[in-house]
Structure formats: C-alpha cells, structure tokens
Amino acid sequence: MRIALGADHAGYALKQALAGHLGGLGHEVVDLGTDSEEPVDYPEFGSAVGRAVVGGAAELGICVCGTGIGIGIAANKVAGVRAAVVHDVTTARLARAHNHANVLCMGGRIIGDQVAKDALEACLETAPAHGRHDRRVAEIAGLEDAGVDVAGSRAG
Ligand code: RB5
Numbered sequence: 001m002r003i004a005l006g007a008d009h010a011g012y013a014l015k016q017a018l019a020g021h022l023g024g025l026g027h028e029v030v031d032l033g034t035d036s037e038e039p040v041d042y043p044e045f046g047s048a049v050g051r052a053v054v055g056g057a058a059e060l061g062i063c064v065c066g067t068g069i070g071i072g073i074a075a076n077k078v079a080g081v082r083a084a085v086v087h088d089v090t091t092a093r094l095a096r097a098h099n100h101a102n103v104l105c106m107g108g109r110i111i112g113d114q115v116a117k118d119a120l121e122a123c124l125e126t127a128p129a130h131g132r133h134d135r136r137v138a139e140i141a142g143l144e145d146a147g148v149d150v151a152g153s154r155a156g
Helices: 013-023 042-055 067-073 089-097 111-125 132-146
Strands: 003-009 028-031 060-064 082-087 101-106
Touching: 003 013, 003 042, 013 028, 013 060, 013 132, 042 060, 042 067, 042 101, 060 067, 060 111, 067 082, 067 101, 082 089, 089 111, 101 111
Parallel strands: 003 028, 003 060, 060 101, 082 101
Antiparallel strands: none
C-alpha cells in the first residue's frame, strides 16, 4: 500500500520509526516531511498528508505531532479526509472499522514507538465495517458538502 507520512518537529522521530517499519512490511512510503527536529508548524504537514490521500497519491495517511491533535485538525480541513487521533491498537482498529479513517494521527510525545507500530498494523489489518457505519460516514460527508456553519445551516 502507498502510505503518506507527515509530521512536525515533535512527531519527527516517531514518523521516522513508522516509515522504517512500513518499509520493512513492504509498503511504499511517501514522506512529506518534516525532515528534522527543527521547529515547524504542523498545519502545513497535516494538510499535505490530507491532500495526498484525497488526491490519490496515497491510500492512507499518517500524521504525527506532539499529541496527534493539531496535525489531525489540520488534515481534517481537507475535504474528504477522515483523520483520527489514535493511541493504541483498539482506537486504531475502531477508527478504521467504524469511522473509515483514511488518516491516522499519533502523538510522538504521547505514545511509544512499539505501541504506535502495533496501532498502525492494527489499522492496516482492519477493513472498514459497513451497514450503519456507512450511513454515519456518509452523514459526515454530507456535513462537509453542505458547508455547515455555526447555525447548522448552509454556509452559502
Ligand atoms: C509543538 O510544540 C506541539 O504543539 C505540536 O506538536 C502538537 O502537539 C500540536 O497539537
């Protein structure tokens, strides 16, 4: 599978560990940076991963910052992205099965390398569940299409 990775400085080390792990599993890694622990701003990297996934350059995205939260928020601003912050095997499995997550976000300052690798493998081994989950994911896409504003109506 072709997998895009992006991180800020706080996620750099975990991104490198995950990239190496994915390569060892035979996946093709698309590394969108950052390239060191020099401080950078995470929105650039989260949006780059999101665009790679939605644009078809990658089938799955991985985002890493200190917590996984900021870079995940940024990735989710790209229409079509379903980025989920995961902390372990269970959250990774359910993000994929129930939420059809196409971008996995992790915190380099939160979880260890082995937990992150196990979570990533759990995601890769899990297929999206259908039935009621399809309906809910479609409702999320509907919110995006409608451009829901603070009043719950169409933005324009
Ligand atoms: C960087 O210091 C940190 O704020 C960032 O990596 C991330 O945790 C934000 O959500």
